[in-house]
Amino acid sequence: MMDELEEVLAGSDPPEALEKVARLLRREVEYYDWVGFYFGDNEKGSLSLGPFSGEPTEHTEINYGEGVCGQAAASLDTFTVEDVGDEDNYLSCSPKVQSEIVVPVFEGEEFVGEIDIDSHSLDAFDSEDEAFLEELAERLAPFF
Secondary structure, eight states: OHHHHHHHHHTOOHHHHHHHHHHHHHHHSTTOOEEEEEEEETTTTEEEEEEEESSOOSOSEEETTSHHHHHHHHHTSOEEESOGGGOTTOOOSOTTOOEEEEEEEEETTEEEEEEEEEESSTTOOOHHHHHHHHHHHHHHGGGO
């Protein structure tokens, strides 16, 4: 799938590229039920929702430290949640969501945003998802 993603990135401008990537990931990976991108604002300490594919969410602005996305932004690490029901600091986007993975995106050393993926299945994400999405985050950095 990385070849197909590379084609999308090669032929698209930044906002359009991220939209296409979100749609492609959601279509091609059965358990990626919501795929979106958040842009980081390090001065404000907040995230703003960018392009996404899936049901609309009310969480268009998230402070660093809040919810899974905010925790990933604060820690600057990939954050995988096997069961969102076990999370004390979880911002629910949909009652259907069972698990989530958030991967930070860096431009050089600077945090610029993140990839956020929700699944309607428990424990949906494994080390292969983490490795794939971390590689994708590196390739997507120029589009943030």
